[in-house]
Amino acid sequence: MTTNTKPKEMIHTQIWLEEPEPDNAFATKAAYCHGYDVYGEMLGQIGWVEMLYLLFRGEMPTKRQAELLETLAVALINPGPRDPSVHAAMCGGVGGSTSASCLMAALAVGAGQLSGGREILLAMQNWNSCGTDIDAWQRRLGLPADTTVSIWPAMEHPPGFDPHGISTTTPVTQTLACLAHMSTAAFLPWLSMNLHHLETAANHPLSLSGVAAAAFTDLGFTPEQGEMLYLLLRLPGTAVHALEQKVYGHKKFPFFRLELDDNPGEEGK
Amino acid sequence: MNGPELLQKHADHLKSRMGGCFLGDRVISRGYNLHTELNTMDWMEYYAFTITGRRFTPQQLRIMNALWLYTSYPDARIWNLRIAALAGSTRSTGNLGMSASLAVSEAAIYGRGIDIRAIDFLQRTLKEMENGAELADCIQKELKRSRGIAGFGRPLSSADERIAPTMALAREAGFDQGPHVKLAFAVENHLQAGRWRFRINAGGLFAALGADLGLTAQEYYLFMFPAFLGGTPPCYIESAERPEGTLFPLSCHHIRYEGPPKRTWQPLSEL
Structure with a gap:
C-alpha cells in the first residue's frame, strides 16, 4: 500500500516540521523545532530548559534567560504535600489510580485562581497592563474583582498575592532575590525594589505565584504561555508525592473527621 | 477571622451541609439518607438534586434529560469526543479518555x-x-x-x-x-x-x-457537565476495536509547516 497519497486534511504549525523516512510517510526521518534539527544537531547539545524556551518562544534563549527559567523551574518543581494540587495527586496515588489520573488531578486542582495556573495568567495580565508604574498597580489592586460570569469563579484576592499570608514567606523572599538578581529584564528587579508598596496596595503578602508571574513576563512569555508553563513545571512534585502515597497506602493517609449540619440518623449513634 | 487563624479553624475536619458517609452505616445527601429516602430517584434526578437541593417534576426531568441526550453524539471527529477515541486508539483507559473528553468540553466556543x-x-x-x-x-x-x-x-x-x-x-x-x-x-x-x-x-x-x-x-x-458523556463510550469502544493507532493517523505530509526555514543550531550566547 502506498503511503504517499496526498492528504486531504492538514495540521498547520509554525513550531514543528517532520520529514518522512523514504519507506514510510508515517515515520519521521528528521524533526525540526522552529527550524532547528532536533535529533541531528541539538540532541546532546541543548539543555531541557533551553529546549522548553525554544518551543514556547520560537527562538533560543540567551544564557541568562535559560538560567532564569531553570532557576524558576527549580523553585516551582515541588509545591509540597500541603499544596492542594499535590494533595489531589496523592488522593489518586493512595487509591492506586492511574499515573495519568494523578497528574490530571494535580492539573485540575492546580489550574485555579489560588496558587494555580489561572492566577499566573491573571497576574501576568496585570504585569502587562501596569508594568513598572506603581500608581497603575495601586489603582489595579484597588479595583473590585471582575464579576463577569464565566466558567471561572470570581477572583477572591489580588492575583500573585497570598490571601492567607501574614508576611512574605522566606522561600518567596529567597526566590525573588535570586531571580531578580538573574533577570536581565525589568519586572523582577522592580518587584524586588517595590515589594513593600505592592504588598501594601494588595493588602496581602506576595506569593510564589506572584514571583513566577513576574519571571515569566520578564522572559517574554504571554500570559497564556505562562499559565501552561506553570502547570507543567509544578507537575514533577505532584508525581512523586502520588507515587509515594501509593507505597505508604491509605491507612497512613488522612481521611479527616466529618461534621454534618443536617445529620439524620445521628441520634443513638 | 483571616490568615492562619482561618485556616486553623478549618483544619483536620470537614464541616458540611451537603452530606457525607458514615462507613458501614449510612450516607447522607443534603439531609436525606441516600439508601432509604433518595433510593427511588433515577440518577439524573439525583444529580440535579445534589446540585440544587430541589426536586423536579417529571415534565421538568424530561427536558433535563433531553439536554444531555441530544448532545451525546457518537462522532469521533468532534474535538472533545475525538479525545476519547484517540485514547481507545492508543490503548489508554476508557476512564482517562472519557474524563479528558469531558474536561475539554469546558471550551470557549462550545460546551x-x-x-x-x-x-x-x-x-x-x-x-x-x-x-x-x-x-x-x-x-x-x-x-x-x-x-x-x-x-x-x-x-x-x-x-x-x-x-x-x-x-x-x-x-x-x-x-x-x-x-x-x-x-x-x-x-x-x-x-x-x-x-x-x-x-x-x-x-x-x-x-x-x-x-x-x-x-x-x-x-x-x-x-450540563455530563452533556457529551453519552457520546464518549462509542468513540472509545470503536477505536479500541480497530488495529492500534489507526484513528486519524497523520503522515508527515499531513503537517503543513509554516514556521522559520531550516537553520543551523548554535549553542547559547553568553548574554
Whole structure:
C-alpha cells in the first residue's frame, strides 16, 4: 500500500516540521523545532530548559534567560504535600489510580485562581497592563474583582498575592532575590525594589505565584504561555508525592473527621 | 477571622451541609439518607438534586434529560469526543479518555464555556428588560462586550439539528413559552434581521430552558457537565476495536509547516 497519497486534511504549525523516512510517510526521518534539527544537531547539545524556551518562544534563549527559567523551574518543581494540587495527586496515588489520573488531578486542582495556573495568567495580565508604574498597580489592586460570569469563579484576592499570608514567606523572599538578581529584564528587579508598596496596595503578602508571574513576563512569555508553563513545571512534585502515597497506602493517609449540619440518623449513634 | 487563624479553624475536619458517609452505616445527601429516602430517584434526578437541593417534576426531568441526550453524539471527529477515541486508539483507559473528553468540553466556543455565558446573558437580559431596557440595546451591549452572544451562531455549521427536536419536546412538556425561551427566539430574530445573521444554537436554547427550569447560572453549568458523556463510550469502544493507532493517523505530509526555514543550531550566547 502506498503511503504517499496526498492528504486531504492538514495540521498547520509554525513550531514543528517532520520529514518522512523514504519507506514510510508515517515515520519521521528528521524533526525540526522552529527550524532547528532536533535529533541531528541539538540532541546532546541543548539543555531541557533551553529546549522548553525554544518551543514556547520560537527562538533560543540567551544564557541568562535559560538560567532564569531553570532557576524558576527549580523553585516551582515541588509545591509540597500541603499544596492542594499535590494533595489531589496523592488522593489518586493512595487509591492506586492511574499515573495519568494523578497528574490530571494535580492539573485540575492546580489550574485555579489560588496558587494555580489561572492566577499566573491573571497576574501576568496585570504585569502587562501596569508594568513598572506603581500608581497603575495601586489603582489595579484597588479595583473590585471582575464579576463577569464565566466558567471561572470570581477572583477572591489580588492575583500573585497570598490571601492567607501574614508576611512574605522566606522561600518567596529567597526566590525573588535570586531571580531578580538573574533577570536581565525589568519586572523582577522592580518587584524586588517595590515589594513593600505592592504588598501594601494588595493588602496581602506576595506569593510564589506572584514571583513566577513576574519571571515569566520578564522572559517574554504571554500570559497564556505562562499559565501552561506553570502547570507543567509544578507537575514533577505532584508525581512523586502520588507515587509515594501509593507505597505508604491509605491507612497512613488522612481521611479527616466529618461534621454534618443536617445529620439524620445521628441520634443513638 | 483571616490568615492562619482561618485556616486553623478549618483544619483536620470537614464541616458540611451537603452530606457525607458514615462507613458501614449510612450516607447522607443534603439531609436525606441516600439508601432509604433518595433510593427511588433515577440518577439524573439525583444529580440535579445534589446540585440544587430541589426536586423536579417529571415534565421538568424530561427536558433535563433531553439536554444531555441530544448532545451525546457518537462522532469521533468532534474535538472533545475525538479525545476519547484517540485514547481507545492508543490503548489508554476508557476512564482517562472519557474524563479528558469531558474536561475539554469546558471550551470557549462550545460546551460549558458557552453554557454559563448563555444562561447568564439570557437571565441578565430578561431582568434588564423587566426594568424597562430595550432588547436591541441589551444585544448591542453584549455584542460590544463579548464580540458575540453565547448561544447564537455555530462554529462548524449555521443550522443546529437539535433545535427542532428540543422545541418539539418543549411543546409537549409545556416549556416552549417560558420567558427565557421566548427571549432566546426574540434575540435570534433580532440577530437575523441585523447584519450578524446568527441563528440560535442548542447552547442558547438549552440555556433558555435551564433558566426557565429555575436553574441559576452555576447550577446549570454543573448540571450540563455530563452533556457529551453519552457520546464518549462509542468513540472509545470503536477505536479500541480497530488495529492500534489507526484513528486519524497523520503522515508527515499531513503537517503543513509554516514556521522559520531550516537553520543551523548554535549553542547559547553568553548574554
